[in-house]
Amino acid sequence: MKKILFIGEEKAKPQEHDVILSRRCNPGETGYVTGDLEIALGQNLVLLRADGETIYPPFLRWLTRGKYWWNQVDSFINVGAVFESLKCADIPKFEILVPSLEEQKLLTACMSSIDDKIAMNTQTNQTLEQMAQAIFKSWFVDFDPVKAKMNGEQPEGMDAATASLFPEKLASETGLPEGWKLSEIGDEVAVVGGGTPSKKNDDFWVDGHIHWTSPKDLSGVQDKVLLDTASKLTEAGLKKVSSGLLPVDTVLLSSRAPVGYLALAKVPLAVNQGYIAMKCEKVLPPEFVLQWCVHRMDEIKQRASGSTFAEISKKNFKPISVVVPSEEVLSAYQKLVKPLYDAITSNVRQSEQLSTLRDTLLPKLLSGEIELETSEEL
Structure with missing residues (x-):
């Protein structure tokens, strides 16, 4: 000791x-x-x-x-x-x-190598997220490809086939690329909320296997994907949530406490009343809707109200404007950005597995149940 x-x-x-x-x-x-x-x-x-x-x-x-x-x-x-x-x-x-100093150094090297890989995954995901944001802003906020074509230039970093999908100019009356429309988000996605089955009823929770999320699940999420939830519902509990089981790639926006957490659901799940959940059942792909939320977050928060804590209602959320491009451009965007979020999801899964491995190994290494023989083996 x-x-x-x-x-x-x-x-x-x-x-x-x-x-x-x-x-x-x-x-x-x-x-x-x-x-x-x-x-x-x-x-x-x-x-x-x-x-x-x-x-x-x-x-x-x-x-x-x-x-x-x-x-x-x-x-x-x-x-x-x-x-x-x-x-x-x-x-x-x-x-x-x-343990001895030599054992301490071996254990530190082992644990640190796992932490370094988790940190590298996090850094990679931040870069991938920044790439997704940059593409969204360039295509759908600044309209860079259209403006380049108006100047007789090839859109930067874009092949000719993709460039051909963009309009040749901006409409004078709207300032939008020709053929694109200005709509409301509530008309382009299915906006739903959720609920919390009684915690006093064990039939709703005990031995549950259905993912159920509250905004607390997103409080530590850095990568805008949700793969697991702290709580699980039973089939009986799910029936108490009016919005039911939401599909993979539902866009999750916390609507209170606080407003503004964002994630793509990467598992089917149900949500509590602290969410605005968006099912992308029309032309807008989930990656587009997620980045639209990032871009419009200031307005989303400004539309929140409440005396106890800020909350944005579905009524106040649905009228927020959204530019709807052509289906061809949206398809090209999803083809480009979806692999970024697939990579992010893969990295998050790997980090979770590494974290579990680290937390499993640590007590065994500290107690001597598992021994590390040489640093060359790390």
């Missing part, structure tokens, strides 16, 4: 590889410092720092996630009338099972 070096609170300056510990509000939870930070810690936060001799500093982040760590948290936690907490004086008393 080894005690972790305790640094202190408030005036302590975080350094790379330090761990910031919460004493209250989820006491025992930690965050990892990836570089020197010019910040002051609040009174409910403290720093942990490895000594570098018996604890390898980069290993500290993993050490504070194992069962021995949480056993110590449970041993020293104080249960108050309002909330649970840890005392500063008790934290240096934590005793944690620490």
Whole structure:
């Protein structure tokens, strides 16, 4: 057993590889410092720092996630009338099972390689999302291909076959490409809401297998695709949701608490009352509708109202204008952008699998149940 070096609170300056510990509000939870930070810690936060001799500093982040760590948290936690907490004086008393330095370095390399791949997937997805946004803005907001043709130029980065699908000029009366129309989103997609079956009725939830989502599921989603939900409904529970089971590629927009979370559903699911869900059953493909929401988000939020919290109703959402291009252009757009979201979805699935693998391996490695023999094998 080894005690972790305790640094202190408030005036302590975080350094790379330090761990910031919460004493209250989820006491025992930690965050990892990836570089020197010019910040002051609040009174409910403290720093942990490895000594570098018996604890390898980069290993500290993993050490504070194992069962021995949480056993110590449970041993020293104080249960108050309002909330649970840890005392500063008790934290240096934590005793944690620490492997040898060589084992610590091997474990850190293993865990970090998984985290690096997850981070790379996230970075790749951000680039793919930016590409999708750029194409949407160029084609359907700035009308760059049409303007290029009006100037006698070949649209940049576009082959001749795709360029031929765009009109030759903008209509003088509307400013839109000729043949395109201005419509309302409520006329172009099926806008539906959802509901929450009674949580008191086990028949609706226990052993459920049908995905059911609330906006909370999107709070941590960075990649605008939803593959899983925290809660699952039974068949009986699904019957209590008026909108029923929504298909894959339904566009999800949180309508309250807060307004503006977005995702493409990549599994069939039901939604609660905190969503505006858009089924793309006409000409507008889901990738187009998703990017339209991104582009019109300021107006969407401006149309929200409420005394307790902002909420946008279906009534206020449906009249928002949308430019509807020709079916040929929309088909070309989907052919170009859908593979981007397919790649994003694949990367998210892989990251989830890697995260599960990491969280499964970590306690086994920390306890010695699984051993890493040499760094060359990592």
